[in-house]
Amino acid sequence: MLMPRIIPCLDVRHGRVVKGVRFQELIDSGDPVALAAEYARDGADEIVWLDIVATVEDLALSLSLIQAARRELAIPLTVGGGIRSIRHVEELLAHGADKISINSYALQHPEILPEIARRWGSQCLVIAVDAKREDDHFQVYSHGGRIRTERELGQWLRQAETLGAGEFLLTSMDRDGTQAGYDLEMLAYARQHVARPIIASGGAGRVQDLADAIGHGQSAVLLASILHQRQITVGGIKAELAAQGVAVRWPL
Amino acid sequence: MKVAIVNYGNGNFGSLLAALARLDLKPSIWQRGSDVHPVDLVIFPGVGALPDVMLALSQRDLLVPLTALYHADTPFLGICLGMQLFFAEGDEGGRGLGWLKGKVPALAAPILPHIGWNTVSPDPTHGWLYAGLAANPAFYFVHTYCVEPLDDSLTAGTTVYHATFPSAVVAPPLYGVQFHPELSGRSGHRLLQNLLARIQQEARP
Numbered sequence: 125m126l127m128p129r130i131i132p133c134l135d136v137r138h139g140r141v142v143k144g145v146r147f148q149e150l151i152d153s154g155d156p157v158a159l160a161a162e163y164a165r166d167g168a169d170e171i172v173w174l175d176i177v178a179t180v181e182d183l184a185l186s187l188s189l190i191q192a193a194r195r196e197l198a199i200p201l202t203v204g205g206g207i208r209s210i211r212h213v214e215e216l217l218a219h220g221a222d223k224i225s226i227n228s229y230a231l232q233h234p235e236i237l238p239e240i241a242r243r244w245g246s247q248c249l250v251i252a253v254d255a256k257r258e259d260d261h262f263q264v265y266s267h268g269g270r271i272r273t274e275r276e277l278g279q280w281l282r283q284a285e286t287l288g289a290g291e292f293l294l295t296s297m298d299r300d301g302t303q304a305g306y307d308l309e310m311l312a313y314a315r316q317h318v319a320r321p322i323i324a325s326g327g328a329g330r331v332q333d334l335a336d337a338i339g340h341g342q343s344a345v346l347l348a349s350i351l352h353q354r355q356i357t358v359g360g361i362k363a364e365l366a367a368q369g370v371a372v373r374w375p376l
Numbered sequence: 377m378k379v380a381i382v383n384y385g386n387g388n389f390g391s392l393l394a395a396l397a398r399l400d401l402k403p404s405i406w407q408r409g410s411d412v413h414p415v416d417l418v419i420f421p422g423v424g425a426l427p428d429v430m431l432a433l434s435q436r437d438l439l440v441p442l443t444a445l446y447h448a449d450t451p452f453l454g455i456c457l458g459m460q461l462f463f464a465e466g467d468e469g470g471r472g473l474g475w476l477k478g479k480v481p482a483l484a485a486p487i488l489p490h491i492g493w494n495t496v497s498p499d500p501t502h503g504w505l506y507a508g509l510a511a512n513p514a515f516y517f518v519h520t521y522c523v524e525p526l527d528d529s530l531t532a533g534t535t536v537y538h539a540t541f542p543s544a545v546v547a548p549p550l551y552g553v554q555f556h557p558e559l560s561g562r563s564g565h566r567l568l569q570n571l572l573a574r575i576q577q578e579a580r581p
Contacts, residue, residue, distance in 0.1 A: 126494045126537055127514065164561070169493055169516075194394050198561045200516060201391070220390035222559065243386055245424055247489050247518045290489055321491045343492060373493045373514045376562060 127373050129169040129344040130334070130358060130365075131323060132351050134159060136175040136205070139185045141352065154352070157189055161196040163351070166358035167376055170200040172225065172293065172323075172346060174252075176268075177206040187219045194220025202250055202293075213240055217248070225293055227252040228266040231273055231280070234287055241288025250323075251289040253280065255310065256297040262310055269297050277310070278317040285318045292318065293346065296326035301349055303329025306337045315341070331356070331364040338370055377572065378415040379403040382442070384432040385424040392421050392455070395558035399568060409437030417575055418445060422456025422556055426480065426521070427470030429461060439473075446475055451549040451575045456519055459545060459552025463523050476547055477526035485538040489520045494535050496543045496555070502532035505544060507570050513563045515543070515555035522554060548578065 134141050136156045160171050173193070175186045190203055203216050204225025213224050230237055230251055240249050254269050255262045255277045262277035273280075281292060294314055296307035306327045314322055324337050325346035334345050350356060362374035379396065381389060381403045396403055403419065406412055424432075433439045446452065454462050463472045466480035483490055495512040498505065506513060522541040525531060533544035535554070545552040551571060557564035 126490070126492050129492045194390050195397070197391075198395060198398070198559065198565060200518075200556075200559045214386075217386070217388045218390065220394065222388075222391055244388055247491075247520075248388065248423075291491060319487055321487055321489070343487075 125371055126343065127169075127371050128338045128342065129323070130167070130361060130372065131170045131172055131344060131346050132160075132163040132168050132358060133172040133174065133325070133346045133348045135348065136173060136186070136189070138182065139189060157192045157196065159352075160193045160201075163358055164197050164199050167362050167374055168199060168358050169373055170202065170344075171197060172202045172204070173221075174225065175203065175205040177212075183212075183215075187215055190216065190221060191219040204250065204252055204293075210236065210239060210243075213244075217244065223248045223250050223291070225250040225252045227254065228268075228271075230284065231264065231266045231275065234283065237284065237287035237289065241290070246288045246290035249289055250291045250293055251281075251284045252293040252295070253277065253284075254295045254297050257307075257310070262313065265297060277314065281314055281317045285320055289318075289320060291321045291323065293323045293325055295346075299327030300325070302327055303333075303350060305329065305333040306342070306345070308337065308340050311337070311342060312340065331361050334361065335365060335368055335370060338365070377401060377417065377576065379417045379419065380406050380412075380415045381419045381421055382406050382433075382438065384420075384429045384436070384438065388423045389421040389558075391556075392419070392558040395564065395568065398565060399572065406438065407436060409441045412438065412441035412445065414445075415450065416579060417572070418442070418450060418452045420452065420454040420458025420461055422458050422519075424457055425470075426457065426460060426466045426472060429457065430470055430472065443473070443475075446549070449549050451551065451578075453571065454550065454552040455558070456554060456556060457521075459554060460521055460523055462545070462547075462550050462552055463525070467521060475550060476530065476545070479524040480521050481524055482521050483519070483537060483539070483541065489518055490537045491518045492516070493560075494537060494543075494555070496533040496535050498533045499531060499544075501529075502544070502546050504574055505532055505546065505567060505570055508566050509563055513567075515553075515557065515560040515563055515567075517543075517555045519554060523552070551575075
């Protein structure tokens with residue numbers, strides 16, 4: 125039986141984990157390699173590492189940290205953030221990422237997606253999408269939520285799937301960092317458009333939020349602030365889910 | 377123990393190298409036919425697509441020397457696509473090595489790839505593979521295709537994702553797993569230990 129994936133997310137800048145509320149107000153939450161290893165020991169099913177790489181120095185630091193994380197981790201590692209070239213993808217995979225996640229660049233240059241899928245297989249291509257409710261629909265934003273694109277959510281998901289996306293990481297900008305629960309309506313809407321796994325992101329605040337998402341058929345949920353603020357551990361979450369009768373990988 | 381990884385793609389097997397390092401193994405990486413030499417275990421990693429990989433094996437002159445090793449009873453571990461390679465026919469139109477009889481059909485499921493941790497029901501006749509693990513241990517899967525051996529008795533474990541499929545195959549000297557032990561935490565580590573112990577034991581005269 126396929127068990128839902130509980131996936132801690134590390135937002136990394138200049139080698140440190142940061143977390144914002146609604147894409148703003150960044151708070152330093154620690155060393156990413158140590159934190160990733162701790163989450164894995166605690167029962168994380170996978171790690172997502174979003175690194176904001178802006179300069180050449182950032183890239184070198186990022187690659188060395190990813191390599192260090194790889195040595196520690198015996199679970200899948202997805203790395204994204206600022207990917208703008210095939211060369212960058214190559215470097216990330218060579219330093220131990222199992223999958224790469226692309227967001228803004230895919231919106232501007234969708235033609236990179238089939239190239240990645242062809243070279244490494246669509247299983248290693250995660251498309252991250254940030255979307256926000258607008259009147260009667262969901263609009264896609266890029267650049268960490270700063271730029272409104274012309275794309276509607278369902279249309280973009282479908283296009284990305286056709287271009288080779290193996291998986292989606294869908295963040296609700298309305299819920300991100302609020303700990304008010306996942307946007308189940310947006311997730312249900314996304315599900316109607318694609319036949320690829322979708323990782324739910326944005327809004328996890330209590331174990332019940334995860335149980336609700338899983339109960340609505342979500343097979344993967346992302347967690348960030350709830351963990352970084354040390355409100356609860358991954359093991360604590362899994363024990364509580366297991367006690368509620370949700371089949372999770374627990375005990376390890 | 378001498379181990380080799382066949383690099384038939386873009387070399388995306390950092391996690392496999394890390395897992396082998398945790399077992400104190402430093403594999404050689406084979407890029408072309410001239411790299412091939414006698415070893416205790418050859419690993420086919422789980423990256424790429426069947427037709428591309430077959431093409432790469434042939435273009436890199438790996439097909440003939442690898443087949444010779446197989447006929448000399450060298451153990452092979454196929455991971456994910458690596459296991460699919462052992463078989464003859466693929467749904468994608470490609471053909472595998474044909475060392476085992478069977479097919480490589482696509483999974484029948486509404487959401488693909490099958491990604492995540494799923495449990496394996498061990499076949500009791502192959503209990504050694506799962507020594508020290510839970511009754512139905514969980515491993516990490518990511519795949520769209522599976523294998524369908526002609527001979528059922530090769531199946532060493534099964535997994536359910538909408539339908540039941542073989543998740544481990546034992547046909548010495550060929551060993552295959554549909555999941556990724558290198559991404560499967562302690563369970564994956566232990567399964568690799570069990571497999572290495574078995575191979576060393578069988579190598580003894």
